[in-house]
Amino acid sequence: MARRTRFVDSDILIVGGGFGGCGATYESRYWGRDLKIVLVEKANVERSGAVAQGLSAINCYMGMQWGENQPEDFVRYARGDLMGLVREDLVYDIARHVDSTVHKFEEWGLPIIKNPETGRYLREGKWQIMIHGESYKPIVAEAARKSATEVYNRIMVTHLLMDGTQPNRIAGAVGFNVRNGDFYVFRAKAVIVGAGGGSHIYRPRSVGEGMGRTWYAPWSTASAYGLLIPTGATMTQMENRIVLARFKDGYGPVGAWFLLLKSHATNAAGEMYEADRFPEIKARVGNYADIQPMPTCLRNHAMIEEIKAGKGPIYMHTQHVLDTKEKEELGWEDFLDMTIGQAVVWAAQNIDPKETPSELITSEPYVMGSHATCSGAWASGPEDCAPADYQWGYNRMTTVQGLFGAGDTIGGSAHKFSAGSFTEGRLAGKAAVRYVMDMKADAPRVDEAQIKKLKETVYKPLENYRVGRNEIVAGTVAPSYITPLHGLQRLEKIMDEYVGGYSMFYVTSDALLNRGLELLEMLTEDFENIGAEDLHQLQRAWELQHRILTAESVTRHTLFRKETRWPGYYYRADHPKLDDADWHVFTGSQYDPKTREWKMSKLPVHRIVEGFELLRT
Numbered sequence: 315m316a317r318r319t320r321f322v323d324s325d326i327l328i329v330g331g332g333f334g335g336c337g338a339t340y341e342s343r344y345w346g347r348d349l350k351i352v353l354v355e356k357a358n359v360e361r362s363g364a365v366a367q368g369l370s371a372i373n374c375y376m377g378m379q380w381g382e383n384q385p386e387d388f389v390r391y392a393r394g395d396l397m398g399l400v401r402e403d404l405v406y407d408i409a410r411h412v413d414s415t416v417h418k419f420e421e422w423g424l425p426i427i428k429n430p431e432t433g434r435y436l437r438e439g440k441w442q443i444m445i446h447g448e449s450y451k452p453i454v455a456e457a458a459r460k461s462a463t464e465v466y467n468r469i470m471v472t473h474l475l476m477d478g479t480q481p482n483r484i485a486g487a488v489g490f491n492v493r494n495g496d497f498y499v500f501r502a503k504a505v506i507v508g509a510g511g512g513s514h515i516y517r518p519r520s521v522g523e524g525m526g527r528t529w530y531a532p533w534s535t536a537s538a539y540g541l542l543i544p545t546g547a548t549m550t551q552m553e554n555r556i557v558l559a560r561f562k563d564g565y566g567p568v569g570a571w572f573l574l575l576k577s578h579a580t581n582a583a584g585e586m587y588e589a590d591r592f593p594e595i596k597a598r599v600g601n602y603a604d605i606q607p608m609p610t611c612l613r614n615h616a617m618i619e620e621i622k623a624g625k626g627p628i629y630m631h632t633q634h635v636l637d638t639k640e641k642e643e644l645g646w647e648d649f650l651d652m653t654i655g656q657a658v659v660w661a662a663q664n665i666d667p668k669e670t671p672s673e674l675i676t677s678e679p680y681v682m683g684s685h686a687t688c689s690g691a692w693a694s695g696p697e698d699c700a701p702a703d704y705q706w707g708y709n710r711m712t713t714v715q716g717l718f719g720a721g722d723t724i725g726g727s728a729h730k731f732s733a734g735s736f737t738e739g740r741l742a743g744k745a746a747v748r749y750v751m752d753m754k755a756d757a758p759r760v761d762e763a764q765i766k767k768l769k770e771t772v773y774k775p776l777e778n779y780r781v782g783r784n785e786i787v788a789g790t791v792a793p794s795y796i797t798p799l800h801g802l803q804r805l806e807k808i809m810d811e812y813v814g815g816y817s818m819f820y821v822t823s824d825a826l827l828n829r830g831l832e833l834l835e836m837l838t839e840d841f842e843n844i845g846a847e848d849l850h851q852l853q854r855a856w857e858l859q860h861r862i863l864t865a866e867s868v869t870r871h872t873l874f875r876k877e878t879r880w881p882g883y884y885y886r887a888d889h890p891k892l893d894d895a896d897w898h899v900f901t902g903s904q905y906d907p908k909t910r911e912w913k914m915s916k917l918p919v920h921r922i923v924e925g926f927e928l929l930r931t
């Protein structure tokens with residue numbers, strides 16, 4: 315069937331209308347009054363991305379107006395939590411601007427909870443503030459909608475376009491409308507990718523119809539990485555994937571319980587396992603164990619060891635802290651604003667949190683660069699504070715000319731969360747405007763042949779299905795194609811069993827990783843024969859492709875880093891110790907789509923903020 319091709323030209327194209335994308339759209343308009351700014355989103359910006367369901371806290375707010383924290387404090391915190399490895403220039407840049415973002419959110423109508431005694435924002439913890447956040451996403455999306463020249467909803471971007479005459483320059487993106495199947499070619503002078511991190515790369519703990527019950531949104535399909543990797547952009551810290559301690563079965567957040575309500579967790583016998591395990595943790599990671607608060611991965615490690623020793627279930631003792639009506643409401647609202655499924659688990663399992671403790675567990679791993687870990691693209695830093703090694707022209711530009719990123723897309727700078735991702739979008743938007751203005755009228759040249767080839771590639775899964783289904787004699791298993799769901803389950807199983815998923819207690823090794831790569835190679839070959847029965851499955855097919863590329867990147871980075879830097883996130887059984895002498899570095903990779911080769915490298919860690927004496931073993 316002939317598909318219509320629609321061409322959309324712009325100065326700045328923003329791919330993904332989540333928190334990074336909305337920030338980028340808003341700020342691009344501010345600096346680029348006369349520019350054509352186009353936002354493209356695979357769902358609908360109104361309720362898309364990881365914040366679609368709402369949030370109950372903004373996890374990154376300094377409170378500089380009240381002298382609560384300074385950006386330097388935040389850099390020290392992020393550095394400690396990541397066992398020494400963060401891009402301090404990027405973290406600092408977000409910290410110094412994030413408060414103004416939060417103030418805008420409040421101006422736009424986001425209800426931020428106030429402390430009745432001080433009149434300040436109610437703190438959940440040192441960096442977090444509490445919000446009534448069910449409508450957080452629509453409020454923020456409105457600002458982006460008003461700023462964009464055009465918003466294209468329901469377009470799944472499948473590939474980025476490269477310039478026909480300059481090999482390392484971006485030229486736009488292609489994708490298809492998931493409702494009517496039209497093919498879209500977006501030509502742009504600069505592209506900002508904010509397409510979000512990845513769930514369902516590893517086998518989830520949930521089974522069967524609970525498959526959508528993952529911690530990171532099931533529609534976060536790693537496009538932030540899957541789109542960038544084939545352009546040859548340098549990626550960093552892809553091995554630094556995240557595992558979260560969460561309420562069991564619903565993935566409800568623990569932050570408000572630990573930090574605001576001051577609840578505590580014990581093993582089944584009521585023992586404070588984290589404190590008990592401190593000597594073992596100290597022996598494993600040395601001085602890093604003394605960091606306050608204890609790094610997230612080490613707290614996970616204590617829980618994992620406890621469960622391995624048969625001392626579970628691990629319990630959060632909610633019943634000890636819900637002593638007032640207000641606190642009880644706050645506890646429920648924490649879930650109802652953000653992870654409704656957890657409140658449903660309470661109801662379904664007859665758990666009254668006032669009476670009964672709730673189980674905690676560690677999740678399967680996710681790949682993302684905006685939460686507590688650092689996966690993503692290697693990006694140029696801010697001019698005034700990035701060391702020379704971290705700077706090649708424009709803030710948040712990747713190693714590809716004109717290709718910028720924000721939120722989960724950008725690596726090396728964890729703990730951005732929602733407000734930080736929006737802030738990073740703003741920084742990328744401002745820099746992209748400057749890039750476009752510096753270029754003047756120099757529009758990219760997109761080669762017709764490239765577009766024709768991509769169009770054939772994008773719809774091939776529909777063709778595979780159309781032809782292949784005739785070979786089915788009974789049931790649904792076809793001899794010559796796999797479905798997106800088959801491919802996804804195979805990917806999750808490989809990653810789980812060979813690249814340190816939950817069923818292996820997050821353990822892997824050289825031998826396991828190499829075998830995992832062999833199996834991923836076969837899956838990549840089979841992707842050529844994926845079959846999609848309709849446009850929805852076509853979207854699933856391309857989401858799978860982004861996940862497979864991301865998975866291979868994670869596997870190669872994990873193989874490259876020969877140490878266990880973040881016990882609790884993953885373990886290299888053959889290199890069980892943290893090794894600062896050789897591995898106090900970022901990992902880097904560059905993929906060549908023509909040869910399918912990956913070039914791995916070590917990238918330097920520079921300090922820009924004092925106060926690191928304690929670290930390094």
Ligand SMILES: Cc1cc2nc3c(=O)[nH]c(=O)nc-3n(C[C@H](O)[C@H](O)[C@H](O)COP(=O)(O)OP(=O)(O)OC[C@H]3O[C@@H](n4cnc5c(N)ncnc54)[C@H](O)[C@@H]3O)c2cc1C
Pocket residue numbers: 329330331332333334335354355356357359362363364365369370371372373374469470471472508509510511529530531533534535537538567652653684685720721722723730731732733735
């Ligand atoms: C359960 C949960 C709890 C969280 N809790 C908190 C919290 O309490 N406080 C806090 O501050 N932060 C929290 N976060 C983190 C916060 O949501 C993220 O840091 C932030 O959303 C990341 O922004 P982003 O733009 O990178 O990704 P997203 O906001 O996820 O946006 C990505 C966008 O890209 C779109 N997209 C993806 N692929 C494509 C494609 N191929 N083509 C077109 N569009 C595409 C998606 O539909 C989406 O709209 C939480 C996240 C989750 C999932």
